[in-house]
Amino acid sequence: MMRAPYHPGNTDKSMPKITFIEQDGTQHEAVVSIGSTVMEGARDNDIAGILADCGGACACSTCHVYIDPAWVDRLPPKESMESDMLDFAFEPDPLRSRLTCQIRVTEALDGLVVFLPEQQI
Amino acid sequence: MPEQIVIVGAGQGGFQAAASLRQNDSNARITLIGEEPGLPYQRPPLSKSFMKDGDPARLLLRPKTFFEKNQINLVEKSRVSFIDRAIKEVETKSGLRFPYDHLILATGARNTKPPIRNVEAHGLHDLRTLADATAMRSAVGSARHAVVIGGGFIGLEFAAQARAAGIEVTVVEMAPRLMARVVSPGISHLFADMHLAMGTQLVFGQPAVEILSTNNGVASGVLLADGTELEGDMVLLASGVQPNTGLAAAAGLEIDNGIVVDHMLQTADPAIFALGDCAAFPEFCSGKRIRLESVQAATDQARAIARNLTGNPAAYDAIAWFWSDQADWKLQIAGLPKENGETHLIRRNHNTATALWFSDGILTCAETVNAAGEHMAARRLLASGLPVTRSDLEMHEYRLTDYLNSTLKAP
Ligand SMILES: Cc1cc2nc3c(=O)[nH]c(=O)nc-3n(C[C@H](O)[C@H](O)[C@H](O)COP(=O)(O)OP(=O)(O)OC[C@H]3O[C@@H](n4cnc5c(N)ncnc54)[C@H](O)[C@@H]3O)c2cc1C
Numbered sequence A: 001m002m003r004a005p006y007h008p009g010n011t012d013k014s015m016p017k018i019t020f021i022e023q024d025g026t027q028h029e030a031v032v033s034i035g036s037t038v039m040e041g042a043r044d045n046d047i048a049g050i051l052a053d054c055g056g057a058c059a060c061s062t063c064h065v066y067i068d069p070a071w072v073d074r075l076p077p078k079e080s081m082e083s084d085m086l087d088f089a090f091e092p093d094p095l096r097s098r099l100t101c102q103i104r105v106t107e108a109l110d111g112l113v114v115f116l117p118e119q120q121i
Numbered sequence B: 001m002p003e004q005i006v007i008v009g010a011g012q013g014g015f016q017a018a019a020s021l022r023q024n025d026s027n028a029r030i031t032l033i034g035e036e037p038g039l040p041y042q043r044p045p046l047s048k049s050f051m052k053d054g055d056p057a058r059l060l061l062r063p064k065t066f067f068e069k070n071q072i073n074l075v076e077k078s079r080v081s082f083i084d085r086a087i088k089e090v091e092t093k094s095g096l097r098f099p100y101d102h103l104i105l106a107t108g109a110r111n112t113k114p115p116i117r118n119v120e121a122h123g124l125h126d127l128r129t130l131a132d133a134t135a136m137r138s139a140v141g142s143a144r145h146a147v148v149i150g151g152g153f154i155g156l157e158f159a160a161q162a163r164a165a166g167i168e169v170t171v172v173e174m175a176p177r178l179m180a181r182v183v184s185p186g187i188s189h190l191f192a193d194m195h196l197a198m199g200t201q202l203v204f205g206q207p208a209v210e211i212l213s214t215n216n217g218v219a220s221g222v223l224l225a226d227g228t229e230l231e232g233d234m235v236l237l238a239s240g241v242q243p244n245t246g247l248a249a250a251a252g253l254e255i256d257n258g259i260v261v262d263h264m265l266q267t268a269d270p271a272i273f274a275l276g277d278c279a280a281f282p283e284f285c286s287g288k289r290i291r292l293e294s295v296q297a298a299t300d301q302a303r304a305i306a307r308n309l310t311g312n313p314a315a316y317d318a319i320a321w322f323w324s325d326q327a328d329w330k331l332q333i334a335g336l337p338k339e340n341g342e343t344h345l346i347r348r349n350h351n352t353a354t355a356l357w358f359s360d361g362i363l364t365c366a367e368t369v370n371a372a373g374e375h376m377a378a379r380r381l382l383a384s385g386l387p388v389t390r391s392d393l394e395m396h397e398y399r400l401t402d403y404l405n406s407t408l409k410a411p
């Protein structure tokens, strides 16, 4: 797969915005590079609550979020490895749970809203 | 006075200790001292995605702003050379001194140099740091035949990457099978078949005895004990690591295949803790002292030490887990085999399998290939502390997910 060059911290107007909402309702808006993953976007924007211990290898399930219902169908579907890892993540939701390291950021993701779980492990 | 906490080693575990300490205590003064240049980064991608994308920004554990915002004093390019336990201070090679109330040793491990002739040959690669990986990436660009000494995780991950890039690859393994130190024979054999199918050559049972080199001293191949000469314009030495314990040893702390710590991850000096690749800790099931080289051990031990230092002490009892990505196969391990263990291998199809370790009929470890659900179920089951017997699992065709679901449903 070809990836767009990835430059964290290098923000411009055309970069998608993603909103992360904590359990207590606190919202964080993150500007994320196209070609990176939603997990990398969270990490580069200091979103606490995404641990991402395995660094995006789909091996730890500590980058888990609940996708805003309005967005669930607008994301590329889960591959089997992601669904398998999610089955036993912390309180997964069969429809809304995703691993953010498996979602690659495109223009179409501008405005995405995700909710952070109470805990990751 | 806020507490002063000094962390030596700014890798996976050192970073996590700093981040978790800050999360639990907004006042502590946290200093993270690392020998390498730049921000703390992750090593696992170095032998995996980094070989393809070559993008160091992707490796970073957190951006620079994280350290500023969380007031973590990151001191890079500084090697701590001395611990003065009497006055509770560490000193760097350049003479900087940092006083501590508590000290966390997260110095990691370094690659071993086995007793092979000419092991200092120019251009002989080994892989531990970003600098190593960067050098390897540029060599891969022009390499035609790579010889890898060591059929462990790192050697095999690299071999798969190099094969995918069209390079001829030979892996030399002294043991009779791949990853012999860490997985059961059945899983070794599955992986051997996969690497052979990729066109990688595997040579077993022969130790490398010499690095061959060109007239101007550049590594050009490997001589095996039986006299076989393997030519390669790229040679990678991936024959294991040893813990960085020199600093602790010089300070009089006990060393036994790592810096010895107790179940609280504390050394005999109550002010000093150790974690990750450099720490030898009592495994909570067996009480046996072990050392693990994994992201899980580094991060979970860092979190445990942070809790211990911020008023929530608890014995370290996390379930070990690990992964390795080789070509498009994912190996995952949950738990640890015991000495008297026996394995049961279940092959679901050509690229999906599970090997379960039982000791006295109780599940202690699950090795899975392309079966992430089974891996996660194993982690859950092992963490529950309830014994899972072989006959329980037999009734569920050794499917851990099925068994777990049935126990969750049970009243
Ligand atoms: C290529 C590669 C692939 C890997 N793949 C996987 C994988 O797929 N899954 C997995 O679970 N694990 C993997 N690992 C292992 C994992 O990266 C390590 O277990 C983990 O990084 C250990 O963390 P640590 O903090 O103990 O040590 P490290 O992350 O190694 O950090 C130690 C740091 O301490 C510094 N240091 C040492 N001495 C001093 C001193 N005196 N003063 C200052 N600084 C010092 C070192 O320079 C180093 O930066 C891999 C490792 C490598 C090299």
Ligand code: FES
Pocket (backbone or CB within 6 Å): A039, A051, A052, A053, A054, A055, A056, A057, A058, A059, A060, A061, A062, A063, A099, A100, A101, A102
């Ligand atoms: S970062 Fe580990 S699964 Fe996503």
